[in-house]
Amino acid sequence: MITLNDYLLVSGLLFALGFAGVLLRRNIIIIFMGLELMLNAANLSLVAFSRFGIVNGLPNYNGQMLVFFIITVAAAEVAVGLAIIVALYRARQTTNVEDLNTLKF
């Protein structure tokens, strides 16, 4: 039987992996994928909480509802982020975060 804790474990792992990707990788596109992974980890835990948080015999649907909105918000974020990356690439010909050094002390 899969319990709530199993879902939370997976979601926590996904979140950690995504965060590690954001921190460790140098390519903006991959950092970006890490970001999406973090959002989806939150989605997973929301759905799990919603499914297991039973009140009066019904799951608590608020969490599942939020997931719909998160999916669209994430898509909007992806669109904006990719647009920014394209703009940056045209200005700088790079997708490596270590080359982002125009703005410094």
Next chain:
Amino acid sequence: MNTALNLLHLLTPESILVETILVVLIAGLFKATAQKRNMLLSLTLIGGVTAGAMLIFQPHYGNIANGMAVLDPLTRFIKVVVLGLSLITAVYAVQSNIRQHFAEYLALILFTAIGMMLLAGTENLLMIFIALEMVSIPLYLLAGFLKQSSASAEASLKYFLVGGVSAAFLLFGISLIYGTTGATSLRDLAQSAPAVTRDPLFLAGLVMAIVGFGFKVAAVPFHLWAPDVYEGAPTSSAALIASGSKVAGFLILAKFLAIGLAGAAGSAASSQLQPGWLPLLAVIAAISIVVGNLAALSQSNVKRILAYSAIAQSGYMLLGLSATGGTALISVLFYVVVYALTALGAFGVVLHVEQRRGGSQLHHFEGLHQSAPGLALCMGVFMISLAGIPPLAGFFGKFYLFAGALGSASQGGNLGLLWVVAIAITFNAVSLYYYLIVLKHVFVTPATHPAEPVTRRNAATFVTGLLAVSVFAIGLYPGVLLDPLRAAAQAANRKPVTAAPVQPK
């Protein structure tokens, strides 16, 4: 069915803004003429002012779908403020060097305004996240609007990456809080939070949510994006990031902590430390004040000075938030509104200098009192207000804030937060140095730049002057701002729907 109509009624101002966006976008498609930018701006202003007027004729109280959209006098006040700040930014935008896609720029400002208004008017975790993203996503684009400028694109990308991570943290925190308490509205959360204050999952969620908010309000150690974004973004965008988004961010952080999690506060008093969000907040506040003020000392770009000053000011506001109960919320809101007006005005001066002299380094400000005496005077008012010198508004903001923190009943009464307040006052003295350095360049250092024609009046300088006058007026009569805030907060607490005022622990 009734709910939908009520919702439409409650969100009429926001709907008007959406319609304004549609009109502005369509109007922007027509062939460009010399007058077009002014025409677009007046469309925006007409829409914005109509929305503001609608706000005033709204029902006094409302609470729809378990706190998804709420309205009370305090919320309404903050909504008017953020709308006004956004419209001022739009006026700045006309003077800035944004030439292409101007209609879209205005539309994005309005989108941000809608997001901030929704954020101010919600007491539900789901809506908080969505509204926060509605603020952030247009701001990423506003920061990167000068596509050809590599600094702007870089600032935008940094803002985006940091904002995305913070959103993910906030969301994960919200999901854990939701999971452990089963509540999404802040009022429900207040009921069920005390039962789970020792649950590690709940505490993890709380910390992650505070980390997420900490990124948004640029508190140390989550501040690294702010200087780069303020410097690289177009000045009018930076002004909006510094003013409007800060007001909305602090209001929602205050609501989240003081309404939703009042039971999990703990204590940061030096004599009786208890785990909870208060000690966390007090520590973040202290570090922000120290780091922000020290880092600002070595800057040579006025936008970066303003950024680090903003980080330090965030620290002061967090300090105010960690003094719950009594009049603390009022003093924080007073402070944040005054700060927003001041920062917006300072960015107005920076905008002028940037347009005239091609940069915002300190040496670009030299001899400003000769070429634009009015603006130089305004800069003086803003800097001195930021430094917290009487009789300007910033002084009263800091005074109420520190007094509130010292007298905070929830901290065990007797000066429990003295340690943070002591740090704050010490470093406020340090901050005087860099504010005065700016003023020295404005007033004392002779101009090394070639003389330029005396400034013609335009809308942006007029608005900047107006902001300076209002900062001055609030300094002379703090009641101008304090009384409406106080009345609004009292009225908000009296209302029957959400009759539970925040009980100090």
Next chain:
Amino acid sequence: MSYDYLLLTIFLAIALIFPLVPLGLAWLWARTLSPAKPGHDKQATYECGLESEKPVQIQFQAHYYLYALVFLVFDVETVFLLPFAAMGFVNIPVVGFLSIMLFLLLLVESLVWAWAKGILEWK
């Protein structure tokens, strides 16, 4: 966790081992036994077994990404039509119907805007 997943675990392990062992052996073989002999043909880009005629690493125009981004947003917005469909297109209150129509109207306006901006024209 119970024995429910024991079978699956074993299956997963086997499924991993079977492809990995030959790959590892092949890698060992290549590293230790076979000499490295890069040549013109070996280095050539593989293009359907024929000689490649043009540079293969072409750059897409930025316009291509604009297409993709517009598609992405419109694609995901359909999520909000799901409740509409889940109601079976009947029993929908008037206000609900109107609000979904309003939503579609907004999508149409954004499409019109994108069109007028020239994003949908291939240059």
